[in-house]
Amino acid sequence: MPDNWGFVLAAYGLAAVVLIGYWRMLVRQESDLEDRSRLAPSSGHLTPDSQATSARAGERSHAAPISGHPTPDSQATSARAGERSHAAPISGHPRPKPDSRHPLQ
Amino acid sequence: MRVLGAVTVVALAAGLVAGLGLAPREVTQGNVQRIMYLHVPSVWVAYLAFAVVFVASIAYLAKRAEAADRLAHASAEVGVVFTGITIATGSIWGKPTWGTWWTWDARLTSVSILFVMYLGYLLLRGMIDDRERGARYAAVLGIVAAFNIPLVHFSVIWWRTLHQPPSLMKPGPAMPRVIITALLVNFVAFSLLYVYFVAKRVHLLRREAEAAA
Numbered sequence: 001m002p003d004n005w006g007f008v009l010a011a012y013g014l015a016a017v018v019l020i021g022y023w024r025m026l027v028r029q030e031s032d033l034e035d036r037s038r039l040a041p042s043s044g045h046l047t048p049d050s051q052a053t054s055a056r057a058g059e060r061s062h063a064a065p066i067s068g069h070p071t072p073d074s075q076a077t078s079a080r081a082g083e084r085s086h087a088a089p090i091s092g093h094p095r096p097k098p099d100s101r102h103p104l105q
Numbered sequence: 106m107r108v109l110g111a112v113t114v115v116a117l118a119a120g121l122v123a124g125l126g127l128a129p130r131e132v133t134q135g136n137v138q139r140i141m142y143l144h145v146p147s148v149w150v151a152y153l154a155f156a157v158v159f160v161a162s163i164a165y166l167a168k169r170a171e172a173a174d175r176l177a178h179a180s181a182e183v184g185v186v187f188t189g190i191t192i193a194t195g196s197i198w199g200k201p202t203w204g205t206w207w208t209w210d211a212r213l214t215s216v217s218i219l220f221v222m223y224l225g226y227l228l229l230r231g232m233i234d235d236r237e238r239g240a241r242y243a244a245v246l247g248i249v250a251a252f253n254i255p256l257v258h259f260s261v262i263w264w265r266t267l268h269q270p271p272s273l274m275k276p277g278p279a280m281p282r283v284i285i286t287a288l289l290v291n292f293v294a295f296s297l298l299y300v301y302f303v304a305k306r307v308h309l310l311r312r313e314a315e316a317a318a
Contacts, residue, residue, distance in 0.1 A: 004137040004201040008125075011140045011194040015147070018193075019298070022186050026305050033312050 106304060113301045116294035120146075123287035140198040142287055146295035147191040148216070152258070153299060154184025155223065155251055162247035165240060171314070172307075174240040177247050179306035181226050183299055188220045203267055211260040212268035219257055222250040236314075 124142030131138035161177035164170060195213070196206045207213065226246050233239035261270045279285070 003130075003135045007137050007197050007201050008139050011143055011197040012121075012125075014193055014197070015143055015190050018186060018190055022302070026302070026309065029309055030305075030312075033309065033316065037312075037316060 106301075106308075109297070109301050109304065113294065113297040116290070116297050120287075120291035120294035123290045128284055128287040129281070134202055137198065137201050140194055142291045144191060144194040144198060145288060146291040147187045147194065149292055150295045150299045151184050151188040151191055151219075152254055153296065154180045154187060154303075155219070155254055157303075158184065158223075158226075158247040159251035162244035165244045166248075171240075174244070175307050175310040175314075176303070177244065178230060178310060179303045181223050181243075181247065182306060183302045185220065185223045185227060186302075187295075187299070188216065188223065192216060192220060208267055210266040210268060211264035212257065212266050215253065215257040215260045219250070219253045222246075222253060226250060 120142065124139055128139065128142065130136050157180040158177045161173045161180065164173035165177060192213075195216075199208075200206050226243055229246060230239050230243045233242060258271075260266065261268050280288075
């Protein structure tokens, strides 16, 4: 009987793809959970990680969200800030009042 | 967990070397028989995983312990992965040796039913919003589905099938020692991989439950 190494490699390759794929899925789920617990510690049950994050967020309470990914809350804040153009933007750099602005040249 | 992961990777590498390098070329089938070092440990892990589901499901129904439910859930998921690998590698092995990718013989059919039953188990868990009710129904299915395991294993003895009968635990001349050793190395490696996957999945399920609470 011929050796059929192609079938052997196909079997091992397929198993490797499936097992590595499953492992990567687990790792991705784990990092998603970590991200979620860091961004939204609103459940009341604070883990040591989320407490540290809250403390840092408290120090910079006027700053933008830490990760740069807007949460639903921050999006709503952006929308409100857009309506009131003289209000302080999220980044913490206050805009001048409308009457103190120079006209465009 | 990292140590277990590292040990598992080393064991898998050893298994690969043993199966593809150290084990001799089989006289009748040629090198395609090396698929055995992947196929047989995979089905062993699938049996182990579903046996754990069976025991953990009984423990959950008896004590309503969430840890038992999480163990059953994780083990069923890993078991489905390894059953899928078993079916796929068996099909690839079947083409050059039997001349067909698939045939509806007793072993192949019963293992397919096993696969579909545990897929159903996972779907059932995902379909029911009430977590406690879902866990209860899944535990009942986890117990019922386990009765298919002896059916799968003994199907090659009870019925006339294309699939070969058990090679390791049969009376008569034993396999050469080097083949048995290569197989055992892969058994250990795949068992470690099972423990690693289940431990990681249980950890994730616990964290998900904490986040949802």
